Amino acid sequence: MLKLDLSNASSFLSQDYLSSRMEALEQARVMLAEHNGPGGDFTGWVRLPVEYDKEEFARIQAAAKKIRSDSDVLVVIGIGGSYLGARAVIELLGSADHKLAPNKPEIFFAGNGLSTDAMGDLIDYLEGKDWSINIISKSGTTTEPAVAFRVFKGLLEEKYGKEEARKRIYATTDAHKGALKGLADAEGYEEFVVPDAVGGRYSVLTAVGLLPIAVAGVDIEALMAGSAEAMDVLAKPGADNIAWQYAAARNALYDAGKSVELLVGYEPSFRFFAEWWKQLYGESEGKDGKGLLPASVEFTADLHSMGQYIQQGQRILLETVVKFSKSRRTITIPNDPDNVDGLNFLSGKPLQFVAEQAMRGTLLAHVDGGVPNLVVEADARDERTVGQLIYFFEYACGLSGYLLGVNPFDQPGVEAYKKNMFALLGKPGYEEQKAALEARL
Numbered sequence: 001m002l003k004l005d006l007s008n009a010s011s012f013l014s015q016d017y018l019s020s021r022m023e024a025l026e027q028a029r030v031m032l033a034e035h036n037g038p039g040g041d042f043t044g045w046v047r048l049p050v051e052y053d054k055e056e057f058a059r060i061q062a063a064a065k066k067i068r069s070d071s072d073v074l075v076v077i078g079i080g081g082s083y084l085g086a087r088a089v090i091e092l093l094g095s096a097d098h099k100l101a102p103n104k105p106e107i108f109f110a111g112n113g114l115s116t117d118a119m120g121d122l123i124d125y126l127e128g129k130d131w132s133i134n135i136i137s138k139s140g141t142t143t144e145p146a147v148a149f150r151v152f153k154g155l156l157e158e159k160y161g162k163e164e165a166r167k168r169i170y171a172t173t174d175a176h177k178g179a180l181k182g183l184a185d186a187e188g189y190e191e192f193v194v195p196d197a198v199g200g201r202y203s204v205l206t207a208v209g210l211l212p213i214a215v216a217g218v219d220i221e222a223l224m225a226g227s228a229e230a231m232d233v234l235a236k237p238g239a240d241n242i243a244w245q246y247a248a249a250r251n252a253l254y255d256a257g258k259s260v261e262l263l264v265g266y267e268p269s270f271r272f273f274a275e276w277w278k279q280l281y282g283e284s285e286g287k288d289g290k291g292l293l294p295a296s297v298e299f300t301a302d303l304h305s306m307g308q309y310i311q312q313g314q315r316i317l318l319e320t321v322v323k324f325s326k327s328r329r330t331i332t333i334p335n336d337p338d339n340v341d342g343l344n345f346l347s348g349k350p351l352q353f354v355a356e357q358a359m360r361g362t363l364l365a366h367v368d369g370g371v372p373n374l375v376v377e378a379d380a381r382d383e384r385t386v387g388q389l390i391y392f393f394e395y396a397c398g399l400s401g402y403l404l405g406v407n408p409f410d411q412p413g414v415e416a417y418k419k420n421m422f423a424l425l426g427k428p429g430y431e432e433q434k435a436a437l438e439a440r441l
Contacts, residue, residue, distance in 0.1 A: 044197025085204025140180025226387025
């Protein structure tokens with residue numbers, strides 16, 4: 001199971017940082033367990049690791065097997081929680097460099113932006129390849145994925161014909177209603193469910209994330225088993241609960257004036273896990289004028305760019321470091337007879353040893369510079385551990401939101417840009433708003 005080391009934040013925390021929040025944490029625990037707090041209708045993820053739909057899970061595995069047998073590429077179309085979790089897991093367990101990724105078929109993500117060039121590059125890449133689509137949208141009307149699905153569905157039907165294309169489109173959507181649900185029923189696409197009780201940013205362990213993750217060759221049974229382990233451990237109340245400790249520590253540091261939380265990874269493949277984490281905490285806590293701003297850095301690369309600010313900029317930062325204890329392989333630093341770089345003192349040492357000392361040195365330097373560090377210690381970078389990480393951060397986020405006094409499961413501010421975009425695009429019903437916006441522009 002994961003470990004949490006708060007020793008490098010202790011000088012920034014009062015002795016009662018946890019005890020003074022125990023009553024509030026217990027209230028938060030009960031609200032999550034009984035689904036009766038603000039946003040309680042969207043806490044179906046709390047026991048999801050053991051109460052998921054086993055029949056659908058088997059269908060996910062069967063669909064993944066089919067896609068792996070008949071496709072060189074799976075195009076996953078979705079935005080926000082409909083793609084970040086899947087990409088986070090696939091890259092963390094594989095490689096951030098697509099050219100080095102072991103995934104066969106390759107997994108590409110579309111519909112998460114409006115770049116003509118990015119879409120065009122993917123269209124070019126698909127030329128001459130066999131491919132399938134997983135369209136993920138609860139409503140089917142979100143602009144970015146809906147536009148992408150129009151384009152790629154048309155290309156798939158042009159390549160294979162409507163009947164064969166139908167067999168290559170997998171729709172993950174609402175169980176009962178919505179534009180995509182209606183289309184999937186009419187066309188006969190294989191369907192998977194976005195559960196009503198699980199919001200998008202908490203949905204990685206549903207079909208939303210599990211189908212593309214399984215297509216990438218990840219053992220989704222082990223992923224779920226790891227998350228179930230974390231669920232069992234974190235359900236137990238008390239001061240020893242690392243989710244309680246993490247939620248209390250970041251809440252106390254926020255109260256003390258820290259306003260930005262940096263998630264730190266030392267693996268390039270961790271990058272999209274950080275992107276998933278940023279949505280999770282940003283959408284859950286960033287409301288009512290409150291909340292830590294979630295950001296991320298990749299060390300050691302960003303020590304040569306962001307490192308100066310972290311060390312000596314405004315003292316508004318805290319860092320949460322995710323540390324993987326074991327590398328998958330060993331690389332030994334060779335001896336150079338000429339010692340041109342002066343590094344022969346490292347000859348014969350494993351690269352992981354150098355990385356470990358860099359991490360330890362950075363941590364101490366940043367603490368000395370006024371940046372508290374919370375360290376989440378994980379074992380090997382495997383399915384079980386990643387399942388634990390997902391559940392830990394989800395559960396701690398629910399606790400943190402309730403500690404902050406917000407509803408961690410809504411996102412009312414997300415709609416503001418959409419209304420302006422619809423007006424400027426000329427959507428019927430927005431004529432008055434369109435004129436007002438254009439006058440401002």
